[in-house]
Amino acid sequence: MQVNLPTNLLRSFVAIADTGSIVRATDKIFLTQSALSLQMKRLSEIVQVPLFRREQGTLVLTVSGERLLDLARRILELNDQAVESLDSVGLNGPVRIGIVQDFGDEILSGVLARFIQLNPGAELQIRVGHSREIRELFATHLIDIAVYHSVERDEFTVAPARMVWLGDPRLADRETLPLAFMTKPCLARDCAIAALEGAGRPYQLIVETSNISALRVAVEAGLALTCRSSAFTGHRLPAVELESLSLPTYFIAVMTLPSAHAAITGLAALITEAIENIVSPPFDLATDCPIKETEDA
Incomplete structure (x- = not known):
């Protein structure tokens, strides 16, 4: 036998x-x-x-x-x-993806389901984490696709995204801002605290978590403000304007191992397309400025 x-x-x-x-x-x-x-x-x-x-x-x-x-x-x-050797057929085997937490819900709910339909023999292995962790995994070839945030634009950049303050607008009127952040290391957290301390604005960290879902719940419940990209809430929360607390632009990058199967390269393209649709408003990569819609004549 x-x-x-x-x-x-x-x-x-x-x-x-x-x-x-x-x-x-x-x-x-x-x-x-x-x-x-x-x-x-x-x-x-x-x-x-x-x-x-x-x-x-x-x-x-x-x-x-x-x-x-x-x-x-x-x-x-x-x-x-x-x-x-069989690039013309669907992928059978592991597909290792590392993705920054802001995009987890949007990407997981649509793009990956579509990929599995096209490649039923694929085995998805997904790591959701912070940008530094994702980049380290990619550098050691432990993932095939890396989706992460960066403070600088490079050849892997697929879209710029504005950092925004999010939460209940009424919290912005408090003398001491209640804040919720991810645990370190966190690019959004670093930028937010730098803006607050640069402006001399008092703040109190009342929620600190390593779980992106817990952070989302705290912000949507009106407990605190946070600083993330608009993709974090799926556009369910409006951006909050905080005077003298402007935030920088950061960049979303997608990297794929050069030796990756053609189906994995195709998946990276689908992820890139999804990210471009999520980022709102759309930005021109050449200028980092919002693209204004034009009316038909």
Whole structure:
């Protein structure tokens, strides 16, 4: 009886073997610890031998595990070569995306669903985080597509976006502004605090969270003001004008690994298009100025 070794299990096995820890492997595979543990249990059941043993708190390969590791690398290499040689067909395999938190809801709800319809064999692995984290993951080839914010425009810029104050306009009249921000590092937070301190405007940080949904709830509930791009709220909240507290323009960039499958490059194009539609008002990349609508003659 022939036994098939699923490539997704082999990828997880290699990641755990390379890092020596299921916890550290989650950063490479983007699955939870429990999911990886179940995968390794399943793989051991398929090959019917133990693959790891625990030694002083670290997972160490058994003799059988060491033999499988070399074969797994060769299997995955051949698998990836086969997929890359068939650019004309849909993608079958992992697609690793890192995306800054502001765009998570908009991108996840539309573009990725459309991509899966075109590539039903694709396995989406999504990391939503802050810009620095996303760029570091891309630099080490742990993600195929990176969507992030930058203070400077470069060749990967797809749109500029104005930072805006968001929240209940009545809060702007308070002598001490109640504020809600993401935990550091956060580009919007840094820009907002620099503007406040430069203008000598008193403020109080009453909500600090690493969860973008929690931040959105706090702002929509009228607890505090925040500084984000207009994409953060999906245009549900109006921008708040704060005198002498102007904010800079920052930039949205999309990077794709040069060696990426054609379908992944196509997905990056879809994401770029979605971002251009989200940013409001639209901006001219050449001037960083809003594009004015013209009336038909």
